[in-house]
Amino acid sequence: MSEILFLAHRIPFPPDRGDKIRSHHVLRALAAMAPVHVACLADNADDMAHEGELAALAASHCLVRRRASLVGAGLVALVTGQPLSLTAFASGRLARYVRKVLAERPISAIYVFSGQMARYVPARFAGRVVMDFVDVDSAKFAQYARRPTPAAPAYMREAWLLRRFEARVARRATTSLFVSEEEAALFRARLGPRRAAQCDVRAMGNGIDTALFDPAGVAPAPEMTSAGPQIVFTGQMDYPPNVEAAIHFARHVMPLVRGRFPAAQFNVVGRAPARSVCALDGENGVRVTGAVPDVRPWLAGADLVVAPLALARGVQNKVLEAMAMGRPVLLSPQAATGLAGSDGTHFALSPIASEELAARVVRLLSDPRRGQAMGRAARALVCERYGWDRMLAPLPQLLGFGLA
Incomplete structure (x- = not known):
């Protein structure tokens, strides 16, 4: 044999x-x-x-x-x-x-x-x-x-x-x-x-394991209790492209988003956050969690998941996980590489330039019904194509x- x-x-x-x-x-x-x-x-x-x-x-x-x-x-x-x-x-x-x-x-x-x-x-x-x-x-x-x-x-x-x-x-x-x-x-x-x-x-x-990453029966993380919209970024937080993306979003995009949604929270969820990422905690509505036992409750509580990566290679697991959890996802074109689906239906695309990215975030957060429809379409897509x-x-x- x-x-x-x-x-x-x-x-x-x-x-x-x-x-x-x-x-x-x-x-x-x-x-x-x-x-x-x-x-x-x-x-x-x-x-x-x-x-x-x-x-x-x-x-x-x-x-x-x-x-x-x-x-x-x-x-x-x-x-x-x-x-x-x-x-x-x-x-x-x-x-x-x-x-x-x-x-x-x-x-x-x-x-x-x-x-x-x-x-x-x-x-x-x-x-x-x-x-x-x-x-x-x-x-x-x-x-x-x-x-x-x-x-x-x-x-x-x-x-x-x-x-x-x-x-x-x-x-x-x-x-x-x-x-x-x-x-x-x-x-x-x-x-x-x-x-x-x-x-x-x-x-x-x-x-993606669509049975594991299923929004049915997964409650939001108890920490996600503030009245403002919850934005989530997940990943290995000592990986340079993730570090870059989190810092850029926290320092240059969140102030613009909070001009429209003052209580908006940006949750950076992932193990081994670099010192520069830890320094973001408490700034512009940022919460840095470090390692969590299960990322699914953080995705379940997200009004929007973002992956504004300037450098991304291939299909991102973090993106598939968020889509399987039925969340609206905002991606840079780089993070969408190799991903089936279309902008506005299964996910949203935006350049990473601060003002353009913030404007797309605000539009998505301002229309929860559209975000929910996008999340449903995203889950249907990954269940069909990405088992x-x-x-x-x-x-x-x-x-x-x-x-x-």
Whole structure:
């Protein structure tokens, strides 16, 4: 019986942030197909506490806590000429486990989640390799590098090295996956026509658990009791694009919104808020929650969910969650990339410029009936188009388990 090796840069438990949500559902789908052996890393003690859940699903596993500092990983990257994204996730113990599993088990396919884990795939492995890049990371770092910050040269180095690495990995892989057709097209363009013709590059979108994210029976968070409208932003709050978006909305958009709705509240909901995000708490009606046990009550209590991201790669889990909860959602064009539906029916679009964004917020908050209709249409859309079963249906064929 054929078996699968699954490599991930973070343990897929708990599924409470974008990358871990996708890896969690992919792993479950793979485990339903064949025995799966899992090699992954943990960022901290909280991640390590979920090892039992991983053990219950996997045929075998190796979970390694990342202990190397970014400074140390950076020095190794400079000395070896590698991207920091690779050296930050290096583990001899993980490499030994991979070699042992490949030597002892009938592994016919390797599923690699996130580009930095491709380093663990042996050149001599003869089976299928599915490389789930999710996003074009090198393009993300190139965008960071275009901003006038002291880190710009480091970002440019990372972008250049990662682009070369991604191209090598795509040539090695049987299939390379991205979270949207837009990301897949961007990757093909960066490869160039000749190399792109030699690689199988496809889109496999993110899904949503519509049974879990169902507004029926979910009460608003008890903290959301003020009379004014409740605006919600969710996400990993030390992730730079989320930090940027929250600060911009709090400092430049909320004062304009509160000119029309003086009691409006902006709830920034998500773990590990950066110091600059924490500093927003209490300013212009802003509440920074930090980590919450369940994001659904905060979505249930929202009059409007916003995702005004200047930089976004692929379909955003935060957007699907809000839509599944039947909330009206206001998106930047970047955050709407790869999303089915239309502006004004399933969600609202606005540039992130302060006055335009504030004006669209005010229009939506001024017409609750329209917002409710938008929320109903949003939930109907995600229930129809974005179930995980539908999104992951290609996996058996990609891994060779759907062939006659």
